[in-house]
Amino acid sequence: MEYESSTAKRKLPGAGAYDAQRLHGLIKDARAARLVAAKRQFREFALTRNKRPMIAKVGELKRFKAVAEAEAQRVGRQGGRYRAIWSSNVKADYCFTPIVGRNVEASALYYIKASPGKGLGMFATRDIRKGTRILSEKPFFTLSNRPRISESDPYAPNDISKAFDRLPASEQRKFMGLHCPKRPGCSLGVSIYEANCFEMGSGTCICLDASRINHSCVPNAHYSWNSSIQRQTLHAVKDISKDEEITISYCSAIRTLEERKRDLEPYVFTCSCPACQTDTDIGIRSQxxxxxxxxxxxxxxxxxxxxxxxxxxxxxxxxxxxxxxxxKLIDKEGLVYEKALAYHDAAACALKRGLRKKALKYASKELEVDLCCVGEDSPCFDETITFFRKIKYFGGEEALD
Ligand SMILES: C[S@@+](CC[C@H](N)C(=O)[O-])C[C@H]1O[C@@H](n2cnc3c(N)ncnc32)[C@H](O)[C@@H]1O
Structure with missing residues (x-):
């Protein structure tokens, strides 16, 4: 099942032997390139992170803020406290909010902002109906033919590093601006990659906006790689209200709490969704x-x-x-995509018993789930259509339905 493979590829354990020094070098280079670019555009302007606030000349601060914000936006800088140096003798410090979702069009169904306790997250700009395609995004960083990076795979970090080297400076900056969980013994590049990558056919990829989607064990959206349009897609699997956070599951849902915790280790957070509560009725029933x-x-x-x-x-x-x-249990748990495989099994089982009408009923339910979760231009949907037709015209005879 595509879901299984996507899950497997999202949990890529880190390789501790990675050359941390090399990645620090890369970050420094990316940062230096950003400052050079900034200077080129605003001759004497520099943007540097600074923890100590400084007092600016009255009247100048507004101008610094505007110029620095514009520059930070241009170079894709995250929010925080920065020092603006406009000339050698005039300096200012100020805070600004994160610059995110720069490629989000005004008509987009989502926006990106801070989600309490989770860093950034993706939210609905309006009510979204179940089955709507929320996002369709081209990856900017891909690793091909590496279905799984294991702890013992010495080439994995090199792959990340080599692929990183091939990226233009602007894309390198995007990568470095992604969320990076602090993982002891794991390099920065591997940590960023693991926490943000998606399954992409037989490889993995990173998308700028999709990488801001947080996890829930009871998600309201489903992501999948659509190879016919070469994009990562995201579909609402439930009706989502305006300003509600859009979530996906980073791991397989048919797992115990302990197993899910293990699967989520590379992401370095503790899930607090209703299914993970150990002291509530909902949580206990879910377990x-x-x-x-x-x-x-x-x-x-x-x-x-x-x-x-x-x-x-x-x-x-x-x-x-x-x-x-x-x-029934999948329904009670509020899950959706998991039903596709169950309906597929139900159709195959009915077919084994010679019950073609029943088999067709289950295959069409599987189609409904696919339509909602991956869309009709997905090869996964095509496969289910083929399965449905095989049942319908099994043995050269059309099933009576
Ligand atoms: C793919 S990123 C998601 C976007 C991220 N929050 C950001 O600020 O860019 C994965 C990281 O988000 C955080 N995260 C995702 N889901 C979370 C959740 N349910 N609770 C807390 N943190 C979460 C974790 O730090 C995880 O490593």
Missing amino acids: IRRQQMLDLDQEIADYQNDPPAAREEYGQCDERSAILRLV
Whole structure:
């Protein structure tokens, strides 16, 4: 399932042996390039981070602020406290809000701003209906043919570093401006890459806006790589209200709380979504349901791999009842995309029993989920259409429906 692979690629454990010094060099170079560019445009202007506030000449501060903000926006600088030096004897310090989402059009369905306790996040500019494509974004940094970077893979950090070297300076700055979790023993580049990368076919990629989407174990949106348009897409899987935060799941939802915690380790945060609460009714029920979902998932796999053994173990003739129970639990958990695989299994199971009409019903439900989560221009949707047609015209005969 595409979901599984995307999950696997988002959790890329760091390689501690990475050359930290080299990356620090790269950052310094990127920073130096930014300052040179700034100076070129505003001859004597420099923009430097400074913790000590300084008093500016009355009247000058406004001008510094405007010039420095414009420059910071141009070079993609994050918000914070900065010192503006307009000439050798006039200096000023000021704060400004983060410059984000610079490629966000006025008509965009989202905006980016601080999300309490999470850094930046993506929010809805208006009410968004379930199934709407919220974003379709070209990656600016890609790593091809590396389905998974493991702790023991000595080439992984080099891949990141080499790909970084090939980027134009402006793209390098974008990369360095992304969120970087503090991970002991893990280099800056690997930390940034792991915390922000998305699955992209057999590789991974970084997108500027999509990388601002925070995680929830009960997300209201689904991201997927659409190879036919070569873009990362994001779809609302529920109705989203204006100003509500848009979230995706960084890990597979059919996992226990402990497993999800492990999957989320590279992102260095503790999820506080309702499903992760250990002291609320909702959280406790969610933990029970997710365990049941995992067990049912295993039961379905057992029926598919070794039907006689599964029949003996679970006492049912096939996986039908397990699938239907799984769908109910997925619904109760407020999850959506996970139903695609369950409906697919249900259709295949009905087909095995010669029930083509039922199989078609489940395949069309799978299509509905795909339409909502990935869109009809996605190859994933095409695959489901092909599956649906195979059932419909199975054996050269059209199913009666
Ligand atoms: C892909 S970035 C998301 C955008 C990020 N918040 C930013 O400021 O750019 C992933 C990082 O966001 C933070 N994050 C994501 N989801 C979170 C959540 N539910 N709670 C707290 N922090 C979260 C973590 O620090 C994680 O490493």
